[in-house]
Amino acid sequence: MLDYTKIFHVPGGRFFVYITQSGRFKMNSDHAILHIKDQNPLVHTITNQVVANDVANVLLAIGASPIMAIAKEEVEEVTGMAEALVINMGTLTSDSLESMILAGRQANAQGKPVILDPVGVGATTFRKKSAQKLFENVDMTVIRGNASEIASLVGVSWxxxxxxxxxxANSPIDVAVRLAEKRHCIVAVSGKTDIVTDGTRVFAVSNGDQLMAMITGSGCMMSGIIGAFLGVVDGSDMLSRVVLAHAAFGIAGEWAADSGINGPGSFRAALIDVLHSLSDDDLTKHARIERIIQ
Ligand SMILES: Nc1ncnc2c1ncn2[C@@H]1O[C@H](COP(=O)(O)OP(=O)(O)O)[C@@H](O)[C@H]1O
Ligand SMILES: Cc1ncsc1CCOP(=O)(O)O
Ligand SMILES: [Mg+2]
Structure with missing residues (x-):
């Protein structure tokens, strides 16, 4: 059992951890993957040039359908036919920012989930200002990034x-909760342990393998997978599904690392293979999810 009180030590002791028996926290969706495979949600993805192919492939592997469309002339139409929108700032341009806003507004108007991956948001002034513009125009359902990206969005240095x-120096839980409160949405911070919160409930998902940090795009793929989990009619709450999406991708990482691969290149291919065969039963048995009480 992990001792999260050590991992997530916060000055002032704002958080402590409620450890569930067997390290697993039962979420209220037992059929998330089945629903994706049955409903085959179309996920409109405006992502970066580095990872577009990988994101499309993981979406197909889990049972969703990807569409990568970026032209401002068509993004509203594409979001209109999709079940979820994923916006990724990895190779942002003024043109793609405009498209993200158009697509995001369309998704908001139709009540469709919008997932933002603020790749490298703290790295440049352009990215910081663009994120601000996105928040002024689009209500996000989920913001998912690594700790430095999420910290940057609440003005914490990392x-x-x-x-x-x-x-x-800060806690990933602290920055996640602060951003969730600030933007009124679900926030996920990835790393060795992923944190997912709606600002009130906080979950830690400890599935995953260090090889995931040795290929580019694992975070972007994670954001795409969230699009698949939120693009279905499932009957469960969004927060549970975002948590389960993290567990599913993490388990896929663990099993891919364990599948006789030779290094990062074959790991990347194995990740897609494992995701393709992953079931709800695997998820229930192998997810390591814990609830953190503030
Ligand atoms: N050291 C690690 N051990 C286990 N899983 C990891 C590790 N680093 C990253 N991951 C997993 O890889 C995925 C991407 O996380 P991360 O590398 O933090 O995002 P990004 O690629 O956006 O920086 C997440 O699912 C996360 O759980
Ligand atoms: C290397 C790189 N440069 C711009 S986008 C990108 C990919 C980032 O992918 P991830 O955040 O998933 O590691
Ligand atoms: Mg990233």
Whole structure:
């Protein structure tokens, strides 16, 4: 059992951890993956040039359908036919920002989930200002990023290098809760342990493998997978599904790492293979989810 009180030590002791028996926290969706495979949600993804192919492939592997469309002439139409919208700032341009706003407004108007991945948001002034513009125009359902990205969105300093997060003095829980409160949405902070919160309830998901940090795009893929989990009619709450999406991707990472791969290249392929065969039963048995009480 992990001792989260050590991992998430917060000056002032704002958080402590409620450890569930067997380390698993039962979520209220037992059929999340089945629903994705049955309903085959279309996920409109405006992502970066580095990872578009990987994100499309993980969406297909889990049972969703990807559509990568970026032209401002068509994004509203595409979001109109999709079940979820994923916006990723990885290789942002003024044009793609405009498209993200158009697509985001369309999704909001139709009550469709919008997932924002603020890749490298703290790295440049352009990205910071663009994120601000996005928040002024679009209500996000989920913001998912690494710790330095989420910290940057609440004005907390955190070490980073380009699009990657390094060590930080603050707690990832603290910055996640602050951003969720600020933007009134679900926030997920990825890392060795992922934190998912709506500002009130906080969950820690400890599935995953260190190889996930050795390929580019694992965070972007995670954001795409959230789009698949939120793009279905499931009967369960959004927060549970975002938590389960993290567990599913983390389990896929663990099993891919364990599948006789040779290194990061074959790990990336194995990740897609494992996601393709992952079931709700696997998720129930192997998810390591804990609830953190503030
Ligand atoms: N050291 C690690 N051990 C286990 N899983 C990890 C580790 N680092 C990242 N992951 C997983 O990889 C995915 C992407 O996280 P991360 O690398 O933090 O995002 P990003 O690629 O956006 O920086 C998440 O699902 C996370 O749980
Ligand atoms: C390397 C890089 N540069 C711009 S976007 C990108 C990919 C980032 O992917 P991730 O955040 O999932 O590691
Ligand atoms: Mg990222």
């Amino acid at each position: 070490q980073s290098k380009g699009v990657d997060s390094k060590d930080g």
